[in-house]
Every structure is written in structure tokens, then in C-alpha cells.
Amino acid sequence: MSFQKRLLSLVVVDSLIVFASVYICSFLLFSGCVVPKVPLTLVSTTLLVSHHLFASRYRLYKRAWEYASADEMVTVLKAVTFSVITAAIIQWIIGQQIYFRILTTTWMMHLFLIGGSRFSWRIYKEKHFSGNKKVKKRTLIIGAGSAGMLATRQLKNSKDCDLIPVAFIDDDKQKQNLEILGLPVIGGLSRLKDIVRDLKIENIIIAIPSLTKKELHSIYLDCIKTKINTQMMPMFEDLVTGKVSVNEIRNVEPGDLLGREPVELDTNSISKYITDSVVLVTGAGGSIGSEICRQISLFLPSKLILLGHGENSIYTIEMELKSSLNHHFEIVTEIADITDRDKIFTIMNQYKPRVVFHAAAHKHVPLMERNPEEAIKNNVIGTKNVAEAAGENGVETFVMISTDKAVNPTSVMGATKRIAEMIVQELNHKSNTRFVAVRFGNVLGSRGSVIPLFKEQISKGGPITVTHPEMTRYFMTIPEASRLVLQAGANAQGGEIFVLDMGEPVKIVDLAKNLIRLSGYSENDIEITFSGIRAGEKLFEEILSKTEVQDFQIHPKIFVGKSVNVEVTKITKLLEVYNHLDRDELKEVLLYMTNQPKEIMQVVI
Template structure:
């Protein structure tokens, strides 16, 4: 029904109700047909009709979506009817007519019943239609009966999505055993398993956006015991800013279950560091590089240069940034290989950036074990090219992305990243540019991380492959990692290795089990198999070796490791000879170099 037809229908219905209710009330009040004169009845009806439409317009009774009517709509009907009756009585007094209070009082009740009933019949029809649809929708339980939970329930009840809410769970005893929007609040979290079983729940939504990580972890642990798919309501700030709608219920991600609060950094120092500066990001199309670009763009640099080797990934982040920034920042794209020294020097000389974030690298451990010469070419020579170009072109701050695998490396990838750290530390001693490195743990959701692999394996019905039951890793989210990079640049004095306090390491097998439960399966349905430790992998990772003790902190969650030195001639010799060596010899030299250097330092210390 169109808007015009809808309004016209309501006006006609209300007019009929106003006219007929007066006469109905007269028959009720005067059963012997001793009624007021017809002239007086017409006057009462006319004044009521006029005043009703005036107040119906004032309270927008013809503009409301009555299929979603609730208490506020009932209050609107009460106000409009009451004020229309009072106005009709005043008009009759003004023109000197007798006021029939009994008729007006009874008419008021009749109006409330008939006008309210005509409106709420739309809601009754909608709810009846809704109850019929529950048979084909996923039966959903909402954890949290606060404002957020009610918002989700209302949205789901009146949407055409695949979820239908049946009940709430809430630890607030004042809400328990009550009904909200027609849905019962069954009890606290201790009632979760029984509720899922009794109501045959197929989906759980956690609708408490204010939860911290530890509280969310505890609630999720209870949800995981039910083996039911669990999702989360978006954050309130995302709803308010329009990034997402209430209907965009998201799956619980492993990042929600780190068991610690995400690191929040000093935005003031970062703003001073980046705002109105020319910033260049290498590897800008990768998981970390693209997120660094998003974070940097929030601080309004004068120009942001996206440098990468893959045209598709650079195009994607360019389009995303241009769409979100509305052309407020100049975005420049450069397709280049960091091993092309002449091209890198040319780009650096053309744009003269104040800040360089170097995220381009080969990061996949098993692949680099099989291709050590490519790891050297990209991670060592590429870093050397970008860093030296930055130094020669008076870049103020150069931030290199490193890894915890560079600590006591057992892999080619880790060894080449350690050598890259040494290169920027040495350049820091020779150049006016401030060179620093930032070490990450495993980044949840990044390309090459275990999360996409596990999700893909689950979608195929398993099994999930884990290398070893005791393997542990430090984890952080992509936004955390990117903020750390920005903070490192803002606090850099030169030569530091910045490390994030990532809490306790997590067992990979526990992560796999959590993902299985998150997806609504049990370990009986999705098998976990062990493939054995791959070449170059460790059972556990470290963030600093014993010679790189925590020197000082620049933030409650960020500390600085003491830089270590290495004779530059060793790196020069490696770069001059690596292309002539077979792969196994090359791997041996890399691991000997990076681990032997710490032994030499141990003697010096």
C-alpha cells in the first residue's frame, strides 16, 4: 500500500470511528432512546471530528509505522484522543451549549478502544505473520536483555533475515522471568545449556557491546559448551557512525577471544608525527600494509604513497581509501619491486617522504625454507634498498616491520628478517634518519595466518591440521599491529626494536578447537590431526632473546629491546656470494650468521 493510500485509509477509519462512537455511546447511556437532540449530537460529533484530526496531525498518527507499534505509540493514541475530547468540550462551552460529560467520557473510552484497536491490529497481524515464519527461520537466543539486546530482537523480529529470536538470557535478576517484546528472559548464563536444549536453539547472539575481552571470553566459553553457532552484535560506535546496521550480526572472531584488552595507543603523539606529512608505505596492498594505510589516513597526512608489487592489491586499497576519505588526502600509487634499487631510489627522490613504513616482505616460513635465495633478495636486499634510499633522501623516520621469528631464528624467514633488523640498526648509526624495527607476533586474520586455513578446512568438513599439540604462538589483531607501527614511529629515537606485550602465548590446538565451536560444530564432527613440525618452525616463539633484555617502556604495553650489533662485513659477504651457493648451504649460513652474532655479543657483554 502506498503512503498516500495508507494515510487516506487511516483518515477515513478515524472519521467513521469518531462519528459512530458518539451514537453508540448514546445508545449505551440512554437505553430508553431519551437522547440529546440531533442538533446537539451533530455538534458533538463535528467538534470531536475536527479536534481529533487536529491532534492526530500534531502527534503524527498518520505517519507512524503501526505494524511496529509499542508502548510509545499507545501513549500517542492516549494523548491525541484525550486532547481531542477536552478540546470538543471547550468548544461546546465557548458556543454556549450544554456539555454532555457522560457522553464525552464514554466516547473517550470508545475512541481509545476503537482507534487504538484499529492501529494495533496492524501489529497483531505482523506478529501473527512473524510467528508463522519462525517455522522456517533459525531459532535464536539473545544473550543480554539490555538496550542492545532489545534493539537486536526488534530488528530480527521485523526483518526478512534468516534468524528469529525466541528468548533472552541475562544475569540481571530484575529482568529474569519477565517478557520483553513478547520474548521471555529465561534466567542467567547458568540457564544457557537448558535454554538451548528446551527451545531447540540453532543460533546464539551476544548482544552486550560493552563487554571487555575477558568477560566476552567467559561468556563464549559457556556458549561453546552448547555446540551452537555463536555471533555478536556490532559495536555501538559502528552503529551510530553508520558503518554497520543492527542486522549485520557478525560471527565471533578469534580476536575477540585473546583474553586481554586490545592495546590503545597515544594518538596525540601519532598525530603530531603524521599530520600534514608525506608518508610512504611499502607492501601497501598486504594485510598489515593496507591496515597501516587505513590507520595513517585517519591522521590526515598531506600525501600517502602506496607502494607495492601486486597491482590488484594496490588498486583495491587505493579505491577503498579514496572512497572513505572523500578526496581529503592525496593518494599516490606506485607499482614497484623493492629489489629494483634504481626504481626505489627514484620514487624516494621524487616524493621525499617524511615517514616510511616498510611492510613489504616474504613472510611464509615453509615457502622461504624452500626458496632461501628469494628470502634474501626480498627481505634483506629489498629492505637495504628502501632503507638506504630513505637515508639518502632525508627521510625523518623509517619503521621496519619485523617478526618474533627473528629472535634466535630457526627458519630462513626469521634469519633474513633478523639480518634486515641489523641493517637498519647499522644505518641508524650512520644516517640522520631515525631507523627502528617493530616485532610482531602472529597476526590474526592476516594472509598466511592459520585462521583462514582453519576456516577453509572447517568449511570442507575437516580435518583441521595442526603441526604439534604443544605448539604455541603470540597473537595480536591486525589493527593492534598497525597501531603499534604508528606508535613506534612517533616514539622513535633511532635504533630501537619495539615489542608489544602480547600477554600469554596461545596453543594453536586450542585456537583450532575454539574455531570449531565458533562454527557450530563439535570436535567429533571436525577432526583435528597432527602433521608434525615443518622445516624452520619452533614449538614456541620469543619476542626478545636473552641479550635483548627489556631496556625501557614507551607505553604500558610497549617496551624497547636493547639493540645488538653485527659486523657489517658479514652481511656484505653474504650479499656478494648468496647467488652462487646451493640452497642447503645458504640456509646453514643464514642460521649460523644470525645465531652466531648473539654468541659473539654475549662474550663482549
């Protein structure tokens, strides 16, 4: 219905209600015998005029009554009351008399009919949609606060959603045993399993956006015991900014279950060195590199150079950034291999960046075990090229992306990243550039991480393959990893190794079990098998070696490892001879060099 038709309909209905109220009340008061002294035309006319004035003043004709609530009832009460008072004043001015009995009873009748006509529309809409023949899943809402009510209202009013709320649970005892929006609040989380069984619940929605990660993890563990699909309401900031709507209920993601809060950035310190600066990112098309570019774009550099080897991934992040609302800076793309020293020096000399984030690397542990020479080319020689080019061209801050596998490495990948750290730390002593490294744990959702692999295995019906039941790793999300990189650059003095406080390590098998449940299955549906530890893998990862540990943190969630002495001659010797060694010898050299530096020359010779 158009606005004009809707307005006309409401005006006509209200006019009929005003006249009907006056004459019905007169009939009731005087037993059908209208007293001649009471000019009903005057009463009804003055009331009609005043009603439309106050209906307009309080926008009764512009409200969406299908979403009517207590606020709308208060508005109706104000409009009706003031219209009756105004009618009384007009009657006194015109006839020096106020017909209190008629106006009082008319006020009550008027309020009942006006309010009833409005709220009946909401009841009709709710009944109409709930009568939809589409079978909906019985849904339990955890959280009877404002978010829970918002979710309930949307689910009730949505024709397309396949969920129908039937009850709330909330630990607030003042809300228990009450009804909210027609739904009972029937207990707290301690009764979750019984409530799910008794009400035949088919879906659970956690509607408490203010939960900490630890609290969410605890509630989710209670939910998965019921074996019922569990989802979350979007964050309030996403609702307010319009990124998502209320009925875009999402599944609980593995990142929600890390049990700790995400790292908060010191935006002022980051802005000081990125805003209006030329920034270059290597590996800009990768999982981490592309997210670093997204985070950088929020701080409005003057120019952002996207350097990568894969044209498709670089094109993708370029198009994404150019379509972003934050695109108020120049974006330049460079397709280059970091092992091409001349090309890297040419690019660095051409753009003269103030800041370089070096994210390009080979990172797959099993692949690098089989191809150690390629790991050296990319992770060691490539890093050396980019770092030396940065130093020679006056870059102020150089941040290298490393890994916790560089601590006491047992793999080729970890060893080459440790050597890359050594190169960066050594260059810090020889250059005016501040060189630092940032170590990550496993990054959830990045290419090659366990999450995409596990999801693919689940989609095929299993089994999920885990190397060992005790295999444990530190985890972080891609945005967390990228924020850490930016924060490290802001706090860089030169030579440090920055490490995120990633909370408690997580068993890979527990992550697999959580992902099975998040996907709507049980461990009876998807089998978990153990394939054995792969070459180069450790059961437990470390974040700092004993020689690197310091007593302070530069940020509540960031540790700083101190610089250690580096024997550059040994790295130089390695790069001279690595092409003459077979793969087994090369792996042995790498591990000796990064764990027992004094033995390196004996092995090489």
C-alpha cells in the same frame, strides 16, 4: 500503500471512531434515549476538529504503527486527552455548558478504539510474518537489554531471516522471570545448557555489544559446550554509521576470542606526523601493507605512495582507497622490486616522503628454509636499499615491519628479519632519520596465516593439520598490527624495537578447535592431525630477547626494546659471500650470526 492513501485511510477511520464513540456513549448513558438538551452534533463536531488537530500535532498519521511501542501509546493518550479537553472548552464557549459524562465516557471509548486500531496493525503484521511457511530456527538471545530487544524486533519482523527468537537469558536477576517483547527471560548463563535442551534451541545470538573480549571469550566457551551454532549481533557503532543492519547477525570470529581488548591509538600524536605529509608504504598490496594504507588514509596525508611488486594487489588497494569517503589526498602507485636499488633510490628522490612504512618482505617460514638466498635478497638487501634511500633523501621517520621470530631465531625467515633490524638500528646512528622496527606476532587472517589454511581444510571436510600439540603463538588482528605501526612512528625516537602486548599466547590446537566450532562442526566431524614440527619452527615464540628488555612502556599496550650494538662488518661480509655458499651453509651462517655473533667469521671462512 502510498503515503497519501495511508493518510486518507487513517483520517477516515479516526473520523468514524470519533462519531461512533460519541453516539455509542450517549446510547449507553441514556439507555438509547437521547436527551434533547444534549446536542450530539456539537459534541461530535468539536471533538472531531480537536482530534484531527492534535493527531496532526503529535504526528499520529506519520508513525509506522507496525513498530508501535509504549512511546506510541503515550502519544495516543496525549492526543486523545487534549482533544477531549479542547472539545470541552469549545462547548463551554459556544453553549456555556460542558457535557462531562458524555466526554468522559467518550474519552475512554476514543482511547480504546484509536489505540486498538493502531496496535492491531502491528499485531497483524507480526502474525502475518510469523505465519510464514518458511521453517525458522529456534533462537535464544543472550542479553535482554536494548541490543537484545533490537535484535528480537528485527528478527520477528523479517520475512527473509531464517531465525525466530523464542527466549532471552540474562544474568540480571531483576529481568529474570519477566517477559520482554512477548518472550520470557528464563534465567542466566549458568542454566544455558539446560535451557538449550528444554527449548530445543537451534541457534544462539550473543546480543551484548558492550562485552569486553575477555567476557565474550568466557560466554562463547559456555555456548560451544551446547554444540549449538553461536552468532553475534553487530557492534552499535556499525549499526549507527549504517555499515551493517541489525539482521546482519555475524558469526563469532577468531579475533573475537583473543581474550584482550584491541589497542587504542593516540590519534593526536599520529595526526601530527601523518596529516598533510607525503607517506610511502612498501609492500602496500600485502595483508599488513594494505591495512596500513587504510589506517593512514584516516589521517589524510597530502600524498600516499603505494609501492609494491605485484601489480594486481597494488591496483586493488588503489581502487579501494580511491572509492573511500576519506579520499581527499593524492594516491600514487609505483610497481617496483625493493631489491632494485637504483629504482628505489629514484622513487625516494622523486617523492621525498616524510614517512616510510616498510612492509615488503618474504615471510613464509618453510619456503624461506628452502630458499635462504631469496630471503636474504628481499628481507636483508631489500630492507637495506629502502632504508639507505630513506636516509639519503631526508625521510623523518622510517618504520620497518618485523616479526617475533626475529628473537633468538631458529628459522631463515626469522634470522633475515633480525639482520634487517640490525641494519635499521645501525643506520639510526648514521642518519638524521628516525629508524625503528615493529615486531608482530602471528596476524590472524593475513596471507599465509593458519586461519585461511584451517578454513580451507574444514571446507574440504578435514583433517586440520597442526604441527605439534604444544605449538604456541602470540596472535593479533590485522587492524591491531597496522595501528601498532602507526603508533610506533608517532613515538619513535630512533633505534627502538616496538612490540605489542599481545596478552597470553594461544595454543594452535586450541585455535583449530575453536575454528571447527565456529564453522558449525564438532571435533567428531573434523579430525585434527599432528604433522610434526617443521624445519626452523619453535614451539614457543618470544617478543623480546633478554638483552632488549626495558623496564618501561611508552604506551599501555606497547613495549619498547632497547637498541643493541651491531657489528656492521659481519653483515657486510655476509652480503659479499652469501652467493658463494650452498643453502645449508647459508642457513648455518644466518643462525650463527643472529644467535652467536662472535662465531660468524669462523663459519664464513
